[in-house]
Amino acid sequence: MALENKxxxxxxxxxxxxxxxxxxxxxxxLFENGILDQLEAGKFSSLRLIHKYLFEDIYDxxxxxxxxxxxxxxxxxxxxxxxxxxxxxxxxxxxxxFDEIVEKYVEMNxxxxxxxxxxxxxxxxxxxIFKTELHKVVDWSKxxxxxxxxxxxxxxxxxxxIKHVLxxxxxxxxxxxxxxxxxxxxxxxxEGYTTFKTEEL
Numbered sequence: 001m002a003l004e005n006k007x008x009x010x011x012x013x014x015x016x017x018x019x020x021x022x023x024x025x026x027x028x029x030l031f032e033n034g035i036l037d038q039l040e041a042g043k044f045s046s047l048r049l050i051h052k053y054l055f056e057d058i059y060d061x062x063x064x065x066x067x068x069x070x071x072x073x074x075x076x077x078x079x080x081x082x083x084x085x086x087x088x089x090x091x092x093x094x095x096x097x098f099d100e101i102v103e104k105y106v107e108m109n110x111x112x113x114x115x116x117x118x119x120x121x122x123x124x125x126x127x128x129i130f131k132t133e134l135h136k137v138v139d140w141s142k143x144x145x146x147x148x149x150x151x152x153x154x155x156x157x158x159x160x161x162i163k164h165v166l167x168x169x170x171x172x173x174x175x176x177x178x179x180x181x182x183x184x185x186x187x188x189x190x191e192g193y194t195t196f197k198t199e200e201l
Contacts, residue, residue: 003116005058023054023120027184030054030124031177041132042095042104042125044087044113051114051121054184059116066115075153077112086111098170101129102163106155123183131174140182142169 002015009015030036030053039046052063065084070077078086090111093104105126112118127137143165151161173179 003059006060007058019058022057023117024181024184026054026057027120027124028181031180036124036128039128041129044091046128047108047113047121047125050124051117054121055117061115065113068115070112078110083111083113087113095129095133098134098167099163101126101133102166103159104129106159106162109152110156120184127180127183130170135174136170136172137174137179138166138169138183139171139173139179140169140185
């Protein structure tokens with residue numbers, strides 16, 4: 001079953017295609033209109049705005065903190081009852097070094113604040129922190145899909161792998177639209193509509 005959406009689509013594959021098309025278009029607009037440069041890097045308020053901008057034409061919940069508990073495989077993301085305090089703590093985390101930035105990214109992934117679209121939104125958010133603090137961004141074309149997904153899966157317990165994967169892909173081409181767009185390439189980092197389990201509260 002597809003998530004409830006503004007198009008009335010009830011087939012998850014159809015929704016995935018439409019979501020990819022629209023979110024890529026909106027992500028390009030975020031970059032081209034200079035909106036990202038106006039955001040405070042590393043804050044949840046900025047991530048929230050990114051998510052809303054990408055998905056407001058698709059979902060009513062765009063930019064809204066989720067109200068359901070979600071899990072992927074055996075991993076459970078932050079419970080709803082602790083989510084807001086977790087986000088407040090992430091806001092306070094330092095982000096002046098590479099290690100600190102990746103640790104913050106890992107914690108935001110564990111929080112998974114939105115019902116859908118966390119990966120694409122958070123990759124843009126991550127690159128904005130790197131750009132602001134280190135004058136670098138990730139060239140996602142240099143990131144192997146399987147290495148990335150496995151490293152992210154293990155990152156809450158052992159973050160050395162995701163640090164290695166991301167550090168090897170850093171570039172100083174911070175104003176490249178092509179490199180930026182790789183971070184939200186839905187077909188490359190497919191987030192799996194059918195792999196998330198939810199518990200309605």
